[in-house]
Amino acid sequence: MRVLAAYNIKGGTGKTATAVNLAYLSAYYGARTLVWDLDPQGAATFYFRMPERRGGGKRHIRGKQDLDSLIRGTDFEMLDLLRASFAYRNLDQTLAETRKPLERFAKLIRPLTKDYDYLIFDCPPGINLVSESIFFASEALLVPTIPTTLSVRCLDLLTEHLERNGPQSLRVLPFFSMVDLRKSLHKTICNAAPGKGVRFLKTRIPYASVVEQMGVRRAPVSVFAARSAVDYAYRALWDEIQIELDAPAATRAGQDLQRQTQAPGS
Ligand SMILES: Nc1ncnc2c1ncn2[C@@H]1O[C@H](COP(=O)(O)OP(=O)(O)OP(=O)(O)O)[C@@H](O)[C@H]1O
Numbered sequence: 001m002r003v004l005a006a007y008n009i010k011g012g013t014g015k016t017a018t019a020v021n022l023a024y025l026s027a028y029y030g031a032r033t034l035v036w037d038l039d040p041q042g043a044a045t046f047y048f049r050m051p052e053r054r055g056g057g058k059r060h061i062r063g064k065q066d067l068d069s070l071i072r073g074t075d076f077e078m079l080d081l082l083r084a085s086f087a088y089r090n091l092d093q094t095l096a097e098t099r100k101p102l103e104r105f106a107k108l109i110r111p112l113t114k115d116y117d118y119l120i121f122d123c124p125p126g127i128n129l130v131s132e133s134i135f136f137a138s139e140a141l142l143v144p145t146i147p148t149t150l151s152v153r154c155l156d157l158l159t160e161h162l163e164r165n166g167p168q169s170l171r172v173l174p175f176f177s178m179v180d181l182r183k184s185l186h187k188t189i190c191n192a193a194p195g196k197g198v199r200f201l202k203t204r205i206p207y208a209s210v211v212e213q214m215g216v217r218r219a220p221v222s223v224f225a226a227r228s229a230v231d232y233a234y235r236a237l238w239d240e241i242q243i244e245l246d247a248p249a250a251t252r253a254g255q256d257l258q259r260q261t262q263a264p265g266s
């Protein structure tokens, strides 16, 4: 099972759109896929037309309730969901009360390994114990980044943090999201290839109202706007992510923080 997390320290960058649209495509192409909505806002849960769970934010995190019993099928074949709970607003504290919180999520998802090809976490914004635990459970972070100064700064904060404290095996795969090339700032930042120690994926997700329509249609874009520019962009992104994950370390984009942050000439 490959474990990916749609993650950004910054809010509102397209994490949930990424998790929902890529998970749909993963399942569409035949992979058994699970989305775990970790955000008390429950946006991914909403997009999949499910109610949030009531309470129950603690028992399964503490390992006292099987995750299996919480997983539901979505309207789409091969695609399951572990719904958000508003109780996840206290997830950080719940995790702090467990033994070895950093290893908690890795341990929790271990029994799912045989059941799924992909697990995609939809993470809330911010950086706390929950994020740290997700870093240790994941193979890669998918980091949608709006081409603005503050978004790129958040990515730099993340990569600097991971360089010092992150698990070595974690890949960081940033890509530009909500790109509007009519804006000169977007154009400048996209062309500048920013980011300390990471390289952006080539695929960019354009700014498009069909993504906002997901809230009305309550479905992934590929379901109601097939062959739109955003549908093609998410398909290209999913292809690129899989190529990146399969690539040998030496040819990888995204992470290789150690290698890329060596002093020039070293
Ligand atoms: N490519 C896009 N084009 C236009 N609007 C977009 C795009 N991607 C996301 N949006 C819109 O931007 C808003 C934020 O997107 P989304 O919820 O995916 O971000 P998020 O990072 O998950 O936010 P949060 O940090 O609150 O969880 C939503 O209203 C969504 O519809």
Ligand SMILES: [Mg+2]
Residues within 6 Å of the ligand: 015, 016, 017, 039, 043, 122, 123, 124
């Ligand atoms: Mg979200």
